[in-house]
Amino acid sequence: MRPELLLARSCVTEARRSALPWIALGLLGAALGLAAFLSQVAVTESRELQAALAAALLRAGAAFLLAAHVAASIVREANDKVLELALALPLSRTRYYAGKLCGFGAIGFALAGAISAPMLLWASPGSVMLWGVSLGLELLLVAAAGLFFSVTLAGVVPAIVSTVGLYFLARAMAGIQLLARGPLTDESWTQAAARGVVDALALLLPRLDAVTRSEWLLYGAPGAAEFGAAIGTLLIYTALLCAAGLFDFHRRNL
Amino acid sequence: MSAHQRPLAAVPVWLWAAFATCLGVQIAIQAMRPPPAATASDLPPAPRAAALRAASLGEPAAIARLAMLYLQAFDLGAGNARPYQQLDFTVLAGWLRAILDTDPRSAYPLFAAARIYAEVEDPARCRVMLAFIHRSFLQDPNRRWPWLAHAALLAKHRLKDLQLARRYAADLERLTNAPDVPMWAKQMEIFILEDMNELEAAKILLGGLLETGHLQDPAERRFLEQKLKELEKRLSSGSRQ
Numbered sequence: 001m002r003p004e005l006l007l008a009r010s011c012v013t014e015a016r017r018s019a020l021p022w023i024a025l026g027l028l029g030a031a032l033g034l035a036a037f038l039s040q041v042a043v044t045e046s047r048e049l050q051a052a053l054a055a056a057l058l059r060a061g062a063a064f065l066l067a068a069h070v071a072a073s074i075v076r077e078a079n080d081k082v083l084e085l086a087l088a089l090p091l092s093r094t095r096y097y098a099g100k101l102c103g104f105g106a107i108g109f110a111l112a113g114a115i116s117a118p119m120l121l122w123a124s125p126g127s128v129m130l131w132g133v134s135l136g137l138e139l140l141l142v143a144a145a146g147l148f149f150s151v152t153l154a155g156v157v158p159a160i161v162s163t164v165g166l167y168f169l170a171r172a173m174a175g176i177q178l179l180a181r182g183p184l185t186d187e188s189w190t191q192a193a194a195r196g197v198v199d200a201l202a203l204l205l206p207r208l209d210a211v212t213r214s215e216w217l218l219y220g221a222p223g224a225a226e227f228g229a230a231i232g233t234l235l236i237y238t239a240l241l242c243a244a245g246l247f248d249f250h251r252r253n254l
Numbered sequence: 255m256s257a258h259q260r261p262l263a264a265v266p267v268w269l270w271a272a273f274a275t276c277l278g279v280q281i282a283i284q285a286m287r288p289p290p291a292a293t294a295s296d297l298p299p300a301p302r303a304a305a306l307r308a309a310s311l312g313e314p315a316a317i318a319r320l321a322m323l324y325l326q327a328f329d330l331g332a333g334n335a336r337p338y339q340q341l342d343f344t345v346l347a348g349w350l351r352a353i354l355d356t357d358p359r360s361a362y363p364l365f366a367a368a369r370i371y372a373e374v375e376d377p378a379r380c381r382v383m384l385a386f387i388h389r390s391f392l393q394d395p396n397r398r399w400p401w402l403a404h405a406a407l408l409a410k411h412r413l414k415d416l417q418l419a420r421r422y423a424a425d426l427e428r429l430t431n432a433p434d435v436p437m438w439a440k441q442m443e444i445f446i447l448e449d450m451n452e453l454e455a456a457k458i459l460l461g462g463l464l465e466t467g468h469l470q471d472p473a474e475r476r477f478l479e480q481k482l483k484e485l486e487k488r489l490s491s492g493s494r495q
Binding site: 038041042043044045048049052053055056059060168171172174175176178179208209210213214215218219 | 302326360369
């Protein structure tokens with residue numbers, strides 16, 4: 001078996017033997033329970049309320065879980081000198097990095113599959129499938145971001161904070177841009193400068209508000225163009241994070 | 255028990271006692287606390303739709319529904335000192351507008367406006383809600399016509415404002431073109447005109463409707479033809495007097 005596939009398999013085995021499956025199960029139970037409780041309070045659209053809340057909570061929860069798992073795993077390996085041992089073998093840094101990303105990506109897709117299944121209670125299989133594929137790729141992006149920050153910052157807390165910060169900023173950026181351009185904003189130079197900074201920042205971030213949308217579950221599957229654009233955004237930014245991570249990894253003195 | 259753990263007997267007795275005491279004190283204190291009291295407060299100003307979108311982190315459908323639950327819990331809460339009949343309906347309409355702008359395909363804000371808030375006894379407050387429903391309808395007539403139909407009924411029966419009811423019914427007839435809009439909704443204006451004793455206008459509208467050929471159901475067609483004959487009879491008897 002190719003070494004990167006062996007590394008990927010070891011990542012999956014490590015996740016399976018850790019508390020990750022149980023925490024994911026707990027997350028599922030908590031999100032579905034909360035959605036069911038709140039739907040009892042709703043006077044209309046209770047089905048839509050359950051679907052939207054469960055999807056939003058599970059999506060964010062899965063991203064946080066995966067980011068934390070990647071950071072903990074990579075930093076632990078570095079502290080235990082497993083990384084040095086691996087690189088002493090005939091294994092290039094690129095292959096090591098790719099193997100790790102494949103492993104964490106596979107965990108992300110497994111999480112996406114587990115989270116998508118209950119959505120079938122409220123949405124059509126076609127919509128759920130597209131939502132699930134988008135979530136899997138979104139979690140692959142989170143894994144790539146987690147790997148990048150863990151390798152670069154070499155600390156669990158900084159890596160988790162950076163990954164989660166990047167993730168939520170990317171999801172909020174469209175809203176922040178809308179706020180910056182609102183009709184109530186004045187046209188002072190400070191306002192113009194702030195808007196420029198926001199716009200510049202938006203250029204460096206993926207549009208995560210346009211992917212894995214709960215509207216797909218509520219109002220039907222997206223069109224091919226919308227879905228293609230969402231998937232393209234995710235793949236391009238994942239590739240960018242991989243390139244940045246590899247760049248830093250190749251420069252590091254171990 | 256894990257192999258990495260020592261048996262429970264290894265825990266000192268004083269620690270068992272301390273743990274049990276602390277747990278008991280915690281439970282006792284919580285049990286003695288009075289239940290949380292509702293605080294009276296007025297509805298805060300409505301947020302902008304852009305602010306709601308920013309706070310949603312890319313989940314506008316979820317935040318729109320959570321905001322509706324917040325609004326609903328705020329005004330329908332049994333302990334609230336200011337039930338929704340006393341709220342500032344202009345602010346309330348602002349909230350509904352922001353929520354609807356956040357998720358334009360949600361029916362929740364319009365449902366609440368038509369079925370809960372517009373049903374208040376106060377005509378001024380009812381009119382604020384009807385105006386909100388009408389404005390929302392104008393943005394997406396083919397999706398939001400049921401709420402305008404309900405608004406027209408409220409204007410007619412609750413407010414006894416036939417002019418307003420006719421305006422809503424006329425907009426509903428004029429601006430909707432989706433095939434799922436039922437004929438009763440499109441015919442509303444005719445019956446309101448009849449109530450207003452505007453028999454000539456009702457006759458013209460009804461005749462026009464029959465001539466369009468859009469009526470597929472033979473029973474419905476027969477009923478409306480009968481209605482047209484009655485109108486003509488009333489008109490002719492009126493002109494003889």
